[in-house]
Amino acid sequence: MNAAALAVHQVRYEQKSYWRNPASAFFSFAFPILFLVIFATLNASAHLPDLGGISYNQYYVPGIVAFGLMSACYTNLSTTIAIRRDAGILKRLRSTPLPPWAMFAGMVGNSVVVSVILAILVSAVGMLFYGVSAPHGIPALLVALALGAACFCALGVAVSTLIPNADAAPAVVNFVFFPLVFISGTFYPVPKGSVLERIANVFPLVHFTRSVFAPFDPHATGARFASHDLLIVAVWAVAAAIVGVRRFRWEPSRR
Amino acid sequence: MGQTGNSSPAIRVESLRKTYRNRAGTVEAARGVSFDVAHGEVFALLGPNGAGKTTTLEILEGSLARDSGTVAVLGLDPGSRADLNRLRKRVGIVLQETAVEPYLTVSEVLRRNAAYYSNPRPIEEVIELVGLTEKAKARVKTLSGGQQRRLDVALGLVGRPELLFLDEPTTGFDPSARRGAWALVHGLTRLGTTIVLTTHYMDEAQALADRVAVIVGGEIVAQGPPDSLAGRDRAATRIRFRLPAGVRREDLPLPATTAADAPEDLRDQLVEIDTDDDVPVLHELTGWALRGGHDLDALTVDRPSLEDVYLSLTGSAATAIPPPGSRQPAATQPSGAAS
Structure with missing residues (x-):
């Protein structure tokens, strides 16, 4: 089997596992959809004066696209790796001829597939039911999503190395994630210049x-690449990848 | 270089050493372990918990680095990354703990892993081999512990390995499942697979192994075929019976001793005679009984079982690893004393 075929092979079985696991399917897939519907409905008539008076949902829907990708990549990957390491599944897999890159390709590919489905679903629901206007500058959106997937998958692997055992996984994973989500403008823009910002x-x-958000911003012009922001995401991606690769372990540390 | 000919052994281990360091100090899990396993052989590592069985196995499997010594598995060094990548294609490994993705079905997991090998066994064949045909479409999480264990063995077999490592393969099996596992191992040896296993069950070692090695405190204290381990075949025959009613021990025609391990209700009644000349001794004893009209209740004529030999070899060291120098090496056969 060549490299591409092997990667596709792995993604197929990761997908089967993912959709059949109620915990992963709920927390990383249904959660973002739930947030979308509840808050978009509650704030259907709200507007954001700080952002030139655009509707709240024009801001919120791209935020949930970002949130969906972060759960599908970061939350899902770090939890899955921690649980599989603790159960001995990683060690078992390491004893087969499957190359490590192919194992990662399967898990990352699975996260990307889930992210793409979420991004399309969330954008479509936003446009159909909450009056969100379609994004301009699709290339900018795709670049943002691709860099984000790389960054949050790498962070998922890196944080998985900090999780002592499967029981601690949800706590460790969400302990860093949720506070940051709340201060990062996912649900509501953070006031400029504030300590939180x-x-x-x-x-x-x-x-x-x-x-x-940049490609969805009706007041923006040009190609809508948020270059400064993309650069910081890329730096985090590289740093997390280095930590993840260096610290990665196949076995639980029991000895 | 790969080595598939029968001229060299499938596994050669010489002076293997491994020390763990932890907060409590250091633990020498392997202190100069040496043994060979021939191609097509079933080799069993026996020993108490913490004796070094799994450590030795994990070094052979390549998941643990050794401190010193020589290890050749199918002519390759599992401590070398390049050799280990080649070995993974030719060796099947069943670890002590079962670990399979819970949400895939039996045939899905096998089909997934079969793709990692160049010449896998057909998955239907593997499923039948381990007796999971009726569970082929069941998700792994719905299987019983024994069924998951059999799936684990199936995953070890699917790549058509030349060599199979089984770490306590039948722990937790009911008696009939164990017989099934034994039949499976016999079937694999007929196909030429070399098998190295660890077990706590002496009847399992007796039934399966061509040769066994007993590890205590990180050292091999005896190795050889189970029938002659530690001179078992040459050991004294033990004749036991219950003293006939009204007969005292002194009245017997031969000197006998009270069996020390007799059950409570037979205390002082069960006697034993250890002898190297079992035929004349039995003749004299039964002749005496016939002439006097005595019954010899509970009569048994036995040599020490593999378990007796094992317990005497490991007895003083039943709790993990003794401090250095505290244990006398028991009757050790030369390591080359293979069949």
Whole structure:
């Protein structure tokens, strides 16, 4: 089997596992949809004066596209790896001729497939039911999503190495994630110049969220690449990948 | 270089050493372990928990690095990354703990893993071999512990390995499932597969292994065929019976001792005679009984079982690893004393 065929082979079985697992399918897939419907409905008539008076949902829907990708990549990957390591599944797989890159390709590919489905679904629901106007600058949106997927998959692998065992996985994973989501403008823009914004600016979430919003911003012009934000996401991607690769372990540390 | 000829052994281990360091100090899990396994042989590693069985196995499998010593598996060094990549294609591994993705079905997991090998066994054949045909479409999480274990063995077999490692393959099996597993191992040896296993069950070692090695405290204290381990075949025959009513021990025609391990209700009644001349001794004893009209209740004529030999070899060291120098090496056969 050549490399591409092997990667597709792995993604297929990861997909089967993913959709059959109620925990992963709920927390990383249904959760973003639930957030979308609840808050978009509650704030259907709200507007954001700070962003030139655009409707709340024109801002919120791209935020949920970003949030969906972060759950499908970061939350899903870090939890899955921690659980499989603890159960001995990684060690078992390591004893077969499957190359490590192919195993990762399967898991990352699975996260990307889920992210793409979520992005399309969330955008479509936003446009059909909540009056969101279609994104301009599709290339900018695709670049933002691709860089975001790389960054949050790498972060998922990196954070999985900090999780001591499967029981601790949801706590460790969400302990970093949710506070950052709330201060990173995912649900509501963070006031410019505030302390919270300065904290959030250190992390990739707010930059990723802005780079997904840029193509949806009706007041923006040009190609809509949020270059500064994309650069920070890329730096985090590289740093997380280095940490993830260096610290990755196949076995639980019990000895 | 690959080595598939029968001129060299499938596995050669010489002076293997491994020490773990932890907060409590250091633990020498392997202290100069040496043994060979021939092609097509079934080799069993026996020993108490913590004796070094799994450590030795994991070094052979390539998941643990050794401190020193020579290891050749199918002519390759599992401690070398390049050799290990070649070995993974030719060796099947069943770890001590079962670990399979819970949401895939039996045939899905096997079909997925079969794609990792160049010449896999057909998955229907593997499923039948381990007796999971009726569960082929069942998700892994719905299988019983024993069925998951059999799936684990199937995953070890699907790549058509030349060599199979089985770490406690039947722990937790009911008696009939164990017989099934034994039949499976016999079937594999007929196909030429070399098998290295660990087990806590002496009847399993007796039934399956061509040769066994007993590891205690990180050292091999005896190795050889199960029938002659530690001179078992040459050991004294033990004749046991219950003292006939009204007969005292002193009245017997031969000197006998009270069996120390007799059950409570037979205390002082069960006697035993250890002898190297079992035929004349039995003749004298039964002749005496016939002449005097005595019954010899509960009469048994036995040599030490593999379990007896094992317990005497490991007895003083039943709790993991003794401090260095505290244990006398028991009757050790020369390591080359293979059949």
